[in-house]
Amino acid sequence: xxxxxxxxxxxxxxxxxxxxxxxxxxxxxxxxxxxxxxxxxxxxxxxxxxxxxxxxxxxxxxxxxxxxxxxxxxxxxxxxxxxxxxxxxxxxxxxxxxxxxxxxxxxxxxxxxxxxxxxxxxxxxxxxxxxxxxxxxxxxxxxxxxxxxxxxxxxxxxxxxxxxxxxxxxxxxxxxxxxxxxxxxxxxxxxxxxxxxxxxxxxxxxxxxxxxxxxxxxxxxxxxxxxxxxxxxxxxxxxxxxxxxxxxxxxxxxxx
Amino acid sequence: xxxxxxxxxxxxxxxxxxxxxxxxxxxxxxxxxxxxxxxxxxxxxxxxxxxxxxxxxxxxxxxxxxxxxxxxxxxxxxxxxxxxxxxxxxxxxxxxxxxxxxxxxxxxxxxxxxxxxxxxxxxxxxxxxxxxxxxxxxxxxxxxxxxxxxxxxxxxxxxxxxxxxxxxxxxxxxxxxxxxxxxxxxxxxxxxxxxxxxxxxxxxxxxxxxxxxxxxxxxxxxxxxxxxxxxxxxxxxxxxxxxxxxxxxxxxxxxx
DNA sequence: AGGCGCTTGTGAAGACGTGCACAAATCGCG
DNA sequence: CGCGATTTGTGCACGTCTTCACAAGCGCCT
Ligand SMILES: NC(=O)c1ccc[n+]([C@@H]2O[C@H](COP(=O)([O-])OP(=O)(O)OC[C@H]3O[C@@H](n4cnc5c(N)ncnc54)[C@H](O)[C@@H]3O)[C@@H](O)[C@H]2O)c1
Ligand SMILES: NC(=O)c1ccc[n+]([C@@H]2O[C@H](COP(=O)([O-])OP(=O)(O)OC[C@H]3O[C@@H](n4cnc5c(N)ncnc54)[C@H](O)[C@@H]3O)[C@@H](O)[C@H]2O)c1
Numbered sequence: 001x002x003x004x005x006x007x008x009x010x011x012x013x014x015x016x017x018x019x020x021x022x023x024x025x026x027x028x029x030x031x032x033x034x035x036x037x038x039x040x041x042x043x044x045x046x047x048x049x050x051x052x053x054x055x056x057x058x059x060x061x062x063x064x065x066x067x068x069x070x071x072x073x074x075x076x077x078x079x080x081x082x083x084x085x086x087x088x089x090x091x092x093x094x095x096x097x098x099x100x101x102x103x104x105x106x107x108x109x110x111x112x113x114x115x116x117x118x119x120x121x122x123x124x125x126x127x128x129x130x131x132x133x134x135x136x137x138x139x140x141x142x143x144x145x146x147x148x149x150x151x152x153x154x155x156x157x158x159x160x161x162x163x164x165x166x167x168x169x170x171x172x173x174x175x176x177x178x179x180x181x182x183x184x185x186x187x188x189x190x191x192x193x194x195x196x197x198x199x200x201x202x203x204x205x206x207x208x209x210x211x212x213x214x215x216x217x218x219x220x221x222x223x224x225x226x227x228x229x230x231x232x233x234x235x236x237x238x239x240x241x242x243x244x245x246x247x248x249x250x251x252x253x254x255x256x
Numbered sequence: 257x258x259x260x261x262x263x264x265x266x267x268x269x270x271x272x273x274x275x276x277x278x279x280x281x282x283x284x285x286x287x288x289x290x291x292x293x294x295x296x297x298x299x300x301x302x303x304x305x306x307x308x309x310x311x312x313x314x315x316x317x318x319x320x321x322x323x324x325x326x327x328x329x330x331x332x333x334x335x336x337x338x339x340x341x342x343x344x345x346x347x348x349x350x351x352x353x354x355x356x357x358x359x360x361x362x363x364x365x366x367x368x369x370x371x372x373x374x375x376x377x378x379x380x381x382x383x384x385x386x387x388x389x390x391x392x393x394x395x396x397x398x399x400x401x402x403x404x405x406x407x408x409x410x411x412x413x414x415x416x417x418x419x420x421x422x423x424x425x426x427x428x429x430x431x432x433x434x435x436x437x438x439x440x441x442x443x444x445x446x447x448x449x450x451x452x453x454x455x456x457x458x459x460x461x462x463x464x465x466x467x468x469x470x471x472x473x474x475x476x477x478x479x480x481x482x483x484x485x486x487x488x489x490x491x492x493x494x495x496x497x498x499x500x501x502x503x504x505x506x507x508x509x510x511x512x
Numbered sequence: 513a514g515g516c517g518c519t520t521g522t523g524a525a526g527a528c529g530t531g532c533a534c535a536a537a538t539c540g541c542g
Numbered sequence: 543c544g545c546g547a548t549t550t551g552t553g554c555a556c557g558t559c560t561t562c563a564c565a566a567g568c569g570c571c572t
């Protein structure tokens with residue numbers, strides 16, 4: 001189908017290489033690689049093997065190589081990957097060559113933390129606006145930015161070019177806020193409110209739900225506990241196996 | 257009505273249905289179903305069809321039915337699922353029948369927001385301790401809890417039975433904190449610091465990284481933009497990018 | 513130049529996840 | 543009591559993701 005272009009692609013690196021369509025799973029890992037690469041660059045590494053980078057990013061090296069191969073051939077056999085070049089490539093693919101503007105809606109408990117978070121700035125983004133519906137909050141200054149009323153969104157969107165909207169309002173308000181964001185042309189939303197948003201096609205939504213993460217962990221806790229409790233279900237008696245076999249697996253100290 | 261048994265399961269009559277091992281993807285969705293079910297229960301629904309629940313949870317109904325079928329047969333053909341029963345089942349499987357104790361380490365910017373978050377309590381958890389390394393923070397009271405020094409962790413773990421540790425420290429401290437948590441017997445960790453943690457087998461780690469989420473969204477923004485720019489082969493003439501807002505084409509909204 | 517060790521890039525196979533489509537089960541009603 | 547309407551539970555086919563294993567490529571050393 002898609003003709004693989006040869007390593008000497010028509011467009012020079014840095015110009016406009018047509019961006020391949022990557023598997024979603026790969027896209028989700030590229031940011032991890034990018035973070036690991038920045039750490040490596042800071043510690044003076046100029047090249048890194050797939051094994052080393054995979055280690056730093058916490059993944060399997062074969063998977064890493066396959067992921068990177070989707071971007072093109074940017075490694076050197078027998079040597080590894082050029083750290084700087086790879087950073088540029090991944091940043092290009094992720095669209096981080098321009099610093100995207102983020103609008104944060106809902107400057108409450110969580111919103112305050114987000115507004116003061118330096119990871120926005122250090123990793124390719126820029127908070128372009130803080131918005132809230134509560135008149136008591138409007139005018140408050142956080143980290144050098146002033147909270148504006150959410151009704152100002154159309155004006156803000158016209159002035160700054162908002163790429164991404166972040167929703168940190170209560171769940172009851174989230175859908176309305178999402179609608180407002182979509183109305184002013186935002187096509188990417190990060191939602192912290194625990195609810196599903198419905199948006200038109202062409203708009204991407206990602207959600208972060210703390211309670212869901214905890215509940216997934218809870219499930220695994222539950223399972224680990226039940227494993228030690230009921231080893232088998234077969235007709236055979238309960239032979240005491242906790243001593244011997246499970247050395248490689250769980251080392252749990254769940255006692256008490 | 258609540259004759260619960262299902263074919264082939266060794267479900268002993270009584271309180272301990274052996275918990276099946278669920279596909280990871282299913283486990284990750286159960287919390288979503290649970291949230292949707294609670295909403296439905298609050299709005300007076302006693303039963304719900306797979307279509308209705310799938311809708312409320314933002315998934316495909318076939319997928320939902322397959323997910324639920326892994327827990328056993330708790331639906332009634334021609335009718336749907338009993339909301340209350342399903343809530344109980346999912347909460348049981350997720351291990352939410354006991355309110356698990358959470359230790360929050362790192363009470364800074366983000367930690368404050370988390371400490372004040374009522375979603376912990378309303379969705380099956382209990383903040384058992386707030387810990388920080390900064391002496392200036394120790395003693396501070398947040399939401400009725402007092403911040404303790406992180407060195408108190410062993411004592412706290414002995415008093416309360418900590419099921420889950422949440423790390424909200426800077427990345428530089430995260431590994432050390434993880435080690436301390438593991439040392440006192442914690443086998444589930446939720447990590448907000450942007451770094452990989454290495455832990456022994458048997459310990460589960462989940463991470464939440466805001467910047468990664470934004471970067472994934474950025475990728476899709478980038479791709480949407482490039483799709484409108486080059487419809488076919490590379491010889492694009494000047495793409496007249498209208499001053500108005502571009503209406504993008506179908507792209508899928510999905511997350512996690 | 514040639515060989516050797518190291519590392520990438522990838523084909524193939526298998527594991528896993530998804531969604532369709534339909535039989536089986538249940539309810540309500542005449 | 544039987545029938546049609548409805549909805550679950552699942553077999554199956556398909557797509558995506560992971561992992562293995564190894565040939566091809568590269569640099570270095572002799
Ligand atoms: N606090 C946390 O640690 C945390 C963690 C995970 C998820 N969440 C979720 O994040 C969301 C925010 O949590 P929070 O603790 O900051 O709540 P909060 O009540 O402290 O803040 C909500 C803010 O949103 C504003 N708001 C309400 N309606 C609005 C609207 N229509 N438009 C614009 N702004 C509006 C409010 O004025 C308030 O300032 C909630 O949905 C919560 O469930 C919070
Ligand atoms: N603020 C955000 O919105 C946000 C969003 C996403 C991720 N994060 C991440 O969450 C983490 C915390 O962010 P923050 O903004 O709250 O930072 P912060 O500096 O405000 O807070 C960090 C806290 O951790 C404490 N700490 C440091 N070392 C410790 C140790 N060894 N043991 C116990 N406590 C220790 C510090 O005393 C401080 O109170 C960072 O890794 C950050 O990258 C923050």
